[in-house]
Amino acid sequence: MGTPCHFALFELQPSFTLDLEQLAARYRELARGVHPDRFADASEREQRLALERSASLNEAYQTLKSPPKRARYLLAMGGHELPLEVTVHDPDFLLQQMQWREELEELQDEADLSGIASFKRRLKVAQDQLNDSFAACWNDAAQREQAERLMRRMQFLDKLTYEVRQLEERLDD
Amino acid sequence: MALLQIAEPGQSPQPHQRRLAVGIDLGTTNSLVAALRSGLSEPLPDADGQVILPSAVRYHADRVEVGQSAKRAAASDPLNTVLSVKRLMGRGLEDVKQLGEQLPYRFVGGESHMPFIETVQGPKSPVEVSADILKVLRQRAESTLGGELVGAVITVPAYFDEAQRQATKDAARLAGLNVLRLLNEPTAAAVAYGLDQNAEGVVAIYDLGGGTFDISILRLTGGVFEVLATGGDSALGGDDFDHAIAGWIIEQAGLSADLDPGAQRHLLQIACAAKEALTDTASVEVVYGDWRAALSREAFDGLIEPMVARSLKACRRAVRDSNVELDEVSAVVMVGGSTRVPRVREAVAEMFGRQPLTEIDPDQVVAIGAAIQADTLAGNKRDGSELLLLDVIPLSLGLETMGGLMEKVIPRNTTIPVARAQDFTTYKDGQSAMMIHVLQGERELISDCRSLARFELRGIPAMVAGAAKIRVTFQVDADGLLNVTARELVSGVESSIQVKPSYGLTDGEIARMLKDSFQHAGDDKVARVLREQQVDAQRLIEAVQAAVAADGDRLLDADERMVIEMQVQELTELMKGTDGHAIEQQTKRLSQVTDAFAARRLDSTVKAALAGRNLNEIEE
Numbered sequence: 001m002g003t004p005c006h007f008a009l010f011e012l013q014p015s016f017t018l019d020l021e022q023l024a025a026r027y028r029e030l031a032r033g034v035h036p037d038r039f040a041d042a043s044e045r046e047q048r049l050a051l052e053r054s055a056s057l058n059e060a061y062q063t064l065k066s067p068p069k070r071a072r073y074l075l076a077m078g079g080h081e082l083p084l085e086v087t088v089h090d091p092d093f094l095l096q097q098m099q100w101r102e103e104l105e106e107l108q109d110e111a112d113l114s115g116i117a118s119f120k121r122r123l124k125v126a127q128d129q130l131n132d133s134f135a136a137c138w139n140d141a142a143q144r145e146q147a148e149r150l151m152r153r154m155q156f157l158d159k160l161t162y163e164v165r166q167l168e169e170r171l172d173d
Numbered sequence: 174m175a176l177l178q179i180a181e182p183g184q185s186p187q188p189h190q191r192r193l194a195v196g197i198d199l200g201t202t203n204s205l206v207a208a209l210r211s212g213l214s215e216p217l218p219d220a221d222g223q224v225i226l227p228s229a230v231r232y233h234a235d236r237v238e239v240g241q242s243a244k245r246a247a248a249s250d251p252l253n254t255v256l257s258v259k260r261l262m263g264r265g266l267e268d269v270k271q272l273g274e275q276l277p278y279r280f281v282g283g284e285s286h287m288p289f290i291e292t293v294q295g296p297k298s299p300v301e302v303s304a305d306i307l308k309v310l311r312q313r314a315e316s317t318l319g320g321e322l323v324g325a326v327i328t329v330p331a332y333f334d335e336a337q338r339q340a341t342k343d344a345a346r347l348a349g350l351n352v353l354r355l356l357n358e359p360t361a362a363a364v365a366y367g368l369d370q371n372a373e374g375v376v377a378i379y380d381l382g383g384g385t386f387d388i389s390i391l392r393l394t395g396g397v398f399e400v401l402a403t404g405g406d407s408a409l410g411g412d413d414f415d416h417a418i419a420g421w422i423i424e425q426a427g428l429s430a431d432l433d434p435g436a437q438r439h440l441l442q443i444a445c446a447a448k449e450a451l452t453d454t455a456s457v458e459v460v461y462g463d464w465r466a467a468l469s470r471e472a473f474d475g476l477i478e479p480m481v482a483r484s485l486k487a488c489r490r491a492v493r494d495s496n497v498e499l500d501e502v503s504a505v506v507m508v509g510g511s512t513r514v515p516r517v518r519e520a521v522a523e524m525f526g527r528q529p530l531t532e533i534d535p536d537q538v539v540a541i542g543a544a545i546q547a548d549t550l551a552g553n554k555r556d557g558s559e560l561l562l563l564d565v566i567p568l569s570l571g572l573e574t575m576g577g578l579m580e581k582v583i584p585r586n587t588t589i590p591v592a593r594a595q596d597f598t599t600y601k602d603g604q605s606a607m608m609i610h611v612l613q614g615e616r617e618l619i620s621d622c623r624s625l626a627r628f629e630l631r632g633i634p635a636m637v638a639g640a641a642k643i644r645v646t647f648q649v650d651a652d653g654l655l656n657v658t659a660r661e662l663v664s665g666v667e668s669s670i671q672v673k674p675s676y677g678l679t680d681g682e683i684a685r686m687l688k689d690s691f692q693h694a695g696d697d698k699v700a701r702v703l704r705e706q707q708v709d710a711q712r713l714i715e716a717v718q719a720a721v722a723a724d725g726d727r728l729l730d731a732d733e734r735m736v737i738e739m740q741v742q743e744l745t746e747l748m749k750g751t752d753g754h755a756i757e758q759q760t761k762r763l764s765q766v767t768d769a770f771a772a773r774r775l776d777s778t779v780k781a782a783l784a785g786r787n788l789n790e791i792e793e
Contacts, residue, residue, distance in 0.1 A: 028397045032561050033778035036590060036651040040353045040550035041192075041323070042716045043764050046771040051650055053775055055592040062587070165493055172486055 006060035006073060016074060016135045018064065027061045067131050068154040074138055075151055090149050093156075100160060104167065111171050120164060123157060130154050192323040194353060194551035195314045196361070196543025199303060199327055199341065201259040201410060202383030202510065204228045205537060206310040207544035208318060209553075214365070214544045216537050217317045225536060226313075230255045230305045232292035239309045248442065251277040251434035253292045257412060258306075260384045261288065261299035262344075263336030277434030300344045307348035324351035326547040328539050330385040331357035332405035332567050334613055335625050338653050353550040355652040358382075359389035360398060360562050361542035362508040365533055367393050374503035375401075377492075379521050379529065380539075381484060382509035384410040388488045390495040390502070399563045401495035402586045404487045409480060411448070411511030417476040418444035418459075418468070426464040448473070452513050474516040481520050488524060494586050505529040510536050552719075563588050570647055570655060573610035573619050575600075582647050585615065592648040596662075599643070603635040607643055609659050609668075630659040630668040703753040710748055710760045714741055717767055720774060728773045740766050 007014045010026050032038070034053040039046050063069045100123075107115045134150045137143040195208045195217075203225045207216045216224035223241070231243035231254040238246070247254045255278070261269055266280060266288040279291040289296035307327075314322060327350075329341050338355055345352045359378035367376065372393050380387040387405040391398050419440045423430055432440065443461055447468055450457040456469045492499055505521060507529045512518060522528050533541065549559045565588050571581040572595065582595050599607065607630045614622030633641055642662040649655050660667045717737065725734055740763045747756050 025394075028394060028399075028561070031563060032397070034775060035561055035563070037354065037546075037550055037562065038559075038778075041552040041712065042720070043713050043767060043771060045764055045768050046716070046720075046775065049772055049775050051590050051648075052592070054651075055590040055648065058588045058591050059593070168493060169490060172489060 005077070006063050009057065009060045010064065014074060014077060016067075016070060016131075016138055018070070020065065023061070023064060027057070030057055066158070067127070067134075068151065068158045071134055071138065071147075071151040071154055075148060090152070093149075093153055097156060104160070104163065108167055108170075113171065116164065116168060116171075120161075123161060123164070127154070127157050127161075130157065192551040192553055193314075193318050193320050194323050194544075194547035194553075195310075195318075195325050196356075196540050196545070196547045197307065197310055197325050197327045197350075198358070198361075198540035198543060199259065199306065199329075199344075200228055200382055200539075201257050201385060201412065202228055203536060204306050204310060205540040206314050207537070207540035208314060209544055209548040210318075214541045214548075216540055217314055219313055226306065226309060228256070228258065228306055230258070230302050232294040232297065234293050237294070237305050239305055248435050248438040251438050252279060253294075255290060255292075255297070255302045257384055258299050258302040260408070260412075262303065263334065263338070263340040264288070264299070277437060300340050301347065303341070303344035304347035307344060307350060311348055311350055322350070323551045324353040324547070326354050326356050326361075326543045326550065327352055328356050328358045328361050328543050330380070330382070330405065330407060331359050331387045331389050331400075331403040331564075332385065332407050333653075334407070334568055334623060335570075335653070335655055336623070337407070342652070342654070352652075353547055355654075356543055356546055356562070357387075357389065357400070357403070357564055358539045359387050359403070359506075359508065360391070360400060360564060361539045361546065362506055363389075363391050363393070363398055363542065364545050364560060364562070365538045365542035366504075366506050366530060367398065375495075375497050375501050377488070377502045377505045377525060378508060379484075379488065379505060379512065380405075380508035381511040381517060382410050383412050383511065384408070386410060386484050386487065387508075388484070388491045390491050390497065396559075397561045397563065399588075400565045400586075401497065402491045402493075403565055403567050404491040404494065405567075406483060406487055409483055411509070411514075413480050414448050414477050414511065414514065415441050415444040417480070418447055418473070421468070421472075421476055422459060422461055422464075425466055426461060428461075448514070452515060470515070477514070477516065481517060484517075485520060485524055488521075499525065502527075506538075507531050508535050508538055564651070564653070565589060566591070566649055566653055568613050568623075569615055570625075570649070571612050571622075572597075572645060573612060577619050578617055579612050579614065579619050579622050582645070583649065589649045589653060590651050592646060594644050594646040597643045597645060598639050599633065599636065599641045600638055602638050604638065604641070605633050605635065606631045607633065607659070609645060609657065611647075611655070611657055625655070626657070628657075628659075628668060630661065630666065632664075632666045633661050634664045634666075636663070703751060703756075706753045706756045706760070707748055710744055710756050713760055713763055714744060717741060717763065720767070720770065724774050724777065728777065729770060733770065736766055737763075737770065 005014070010023065010030070012018070031054070034050055034057060036047055036050045036054060039050040063073050103119065107119060130150055130153055134147060134154065137150070138147040193208070195206050196214075198205045205216045205224055205226065207214055218224045219226070226240045227244040229240060229244035229247060231238040231246050231250060233253070243254055244256065247256055266282065269280070269288050280288040281291050281296050282289065287298050287300075289298050290302070311322065325345065327341060327345055329338055333341070342352055342355060359380050362378050362380065363376055373395070374393060376391045376393060378387070378389045378391065385405065385407050386409040387403065389403040390401045392401055422428070422440060422444065440461065443459060447457050447459050451468070451470045451473050456467050459466055459468050492502070502525055505525045505527060507518065507521070512531070512535050518529060518531075546560070546562065548554060565586045566583060567585060569581045569585045570583045571579045574580045580595070583591055583593050597607070608627060609630060610619070610627045611625040612619055612622040613625050616622055630643060633643075640663070644660050644662055646658045646660070647655060648658070658667065718741065721729070721734065721737065729737070740759070744756070744759045744763050747759050
């Protein structure tokens with residue numbers, strides 16, 4: 001069977017715009033078919049296959065469900081190499097990054113919980129905007145560079161979301 | 174061959190025979206075994222009608238005593254009586270000291286880093302002690318249900334790490350149990366409560382046992398239980414409440430903190446009784462020797478407040494990790510005897526803004542859920558309505574990188590099974606080996622993480638630095654157990670290990686224990702091995718026959734089918750004899766000839782799931 005494309009596994013056309021509810025429902029149906037629990041009394045070989053299939057299904061689902069991962073996956077399809085860490089030439093965003101970070105540090109120093117809540121809301125808005133912009137350009141070869149730039153921005157905001165969560169955890173101590 | 178022809182497609186080729194399987198809650202304080210009887214999941218009682226087996230093991234020179242009588246001997250024979258052994262599972266001597274309590278045992282080192290407890294019967298590892306508890310439960314189940322068990326689902330705290338899970342599985346193996354699945358306790362509880370297929374929504378499971386605390390957030394959708402996040406504290410439980418009360422007695426009575434083991438046990442028993450009494454009364458009189466004083470529920474609440482707060486903090490973290498809001502949680506389930514403490518219920522209700530569910534006995538709910546899943550896994554339910562439990566790994570898994578840092582390969586709360594690869598390269602010209610150090614934990618410094626295993630990839634051909642491409646693959650199975658493979662991609666040199674935790678038993682130790690247990694049981698080793706080979710062969714034959722009956726017409730051509738049927742018949746013949754080696758060889762052969770068929774069946778279930786989906790869409 002080889003390794004089918006993540007989209008093909010879900011019988012979807014490659015696209016950035018996905019109905020996440022539908023994706024989740026389909027994931028659950030597929031998981032029902034291949035989960036090792038269905039093969040608890042089957043032969044060792046069948047159990048091993050179920051384990052492998054389940055693992056690749058989970059991997060596909062994790063990738064498709066997260067916008068930055070899905071974006072990256074779409075750009076990497078067709079054999080494009082995309083190194084994880086690069087210095088992106090994106091001066092505007094660099095400036096914005098610094099502002100986000102400074103703000104987060106202030107929130108930490110002041111242990112400002114309502115400030116964190118509003119920071120999270122703004123972060124969400126920024127993420128939604130990025131997603132829309134990416135959806136509009138990823139499939140256009142002429143805008144490839146812009147799509148990659150947007151994908152890196154998405155990755156950064158994703159990381160920032162994680163940092164906010166860690167900050168919340170520290171403030172909870 | 175005749176066997177195969179009688180069966181209608183989709184039917185079992187043999188007359189319906191219920192395969193006996195049980196759910197076991199191997200708890201810190203108490204253990205239970207449950208099974209499905211007449212469609213109802215219920216705990217199995219012992220000869221005296223008791224369902225709860227205290228997790229207490231007392232070693233005598235010539236026998237082992239397990240349960241209530243052993244527990245009662247804890248104060249009079251503290252060195253030979255092991256309580257709360259679950260807290261020692263998968264732990265090293267250093268960890269055990271850090272548990273912060275004065276354990277009365279004398280520990281000795283073994284081949285591995287695992288602490289062994291010195292008893293009159295010689296050194297006993299926590300795995301052996303747990304196996305002694307499991308053996309009693311297994312015997313109870315076999316005599317109650319009237320037959321040999323196909324297997325068992327054994328529950329573990331969701332927060333158990335790799336080492337603790339492996340230790341639990343080793344204990345089951347020592348007790349002669351076939352583990353169908355290690356199931357997380359909160360998930361088992363959710364199954365017990367959420368049997369209703371129509372149950373939908375986000376559920377929080379708050380599980381405070383004797384020695385561990387777990388919080389899991391699950392999403393229930395049409396029979397699928399998806400764990401969104403799990404967290405907790407593997408060293409927080411009702412025992413800590415007892416210790417808090419004991420500490421209070423020591424302080425109030427002006428006792429020396431340096432008590433002998435017997436006095437310590439006695440003190441803890443008094444503390445535990447006081448705690449239990451305070452569930453129903455506002456104040457209790459505590460008596461220790463000549464000293465007596467009143468302990469009010471309010472004062473008790475104050476003593477345990479730091480621990481309750483710790484549990485709530487873990488709850489908030491799990492909710493954050495699951496990406497749901499607190500008000501989306503539509504039900505809270507209470508599990509574990511310690512959730513009887515009124516302050517605990519009150520605090521949980523305050524936090525989630527709703528009264529928690531407590532209808533099913535919190536001491537039994539885990540075993541009840543485990544039994545339901547065991548019955549499904551044993552193959553008794555195959556109508557498409559079986560529940561599907563999608564669990565996650567509780568702690569991130571990663572590798573040591575340059576500078577003593579941990580690089581995460583699989584982050585915590587990733588759904589299992591999972592496989593993920595990471596590429597590395599050599600940093601010196603001509604480097605021929607690379608050390609792979611596998612870690613578990615959330616912190617950045619490797620010294621703050623748990624070391625799971627180290628192994629070396631050798632034989633890398635000479636290349637310049639950075640030219641080799643070493644792919645390290647992590648694979649976590651449905652039990653949460655890890656397998657790591659390292660492979661140099663240019664040359665194809667490979668090295669892999671089933672991760673044996675640093676604090677686990679060595680294979681040598683397991684072999685010795687198995688041997689001991691055979692001798693102890695007066696069992697003939699050869700007969701036992703033959704029996705195991707026959708069981709394996711029988712299991713495979715049944716699986717193959719069921720598969721052929723279900724999908725043979727569709728997925729096998731006449732030749733393939735004949736080959737399989739011939740091999741089945743051959744194995745059936747061999748099983749009548751006593752040639753274990755021949756049975757083993759033929760089992761392997763049958764497994765090989767059904768390989769391709771197995772793969773086809775699996776792929777076809779994926780297609781069937783999709784086809785069903787498309788049909789629904791058309792109907793809409």
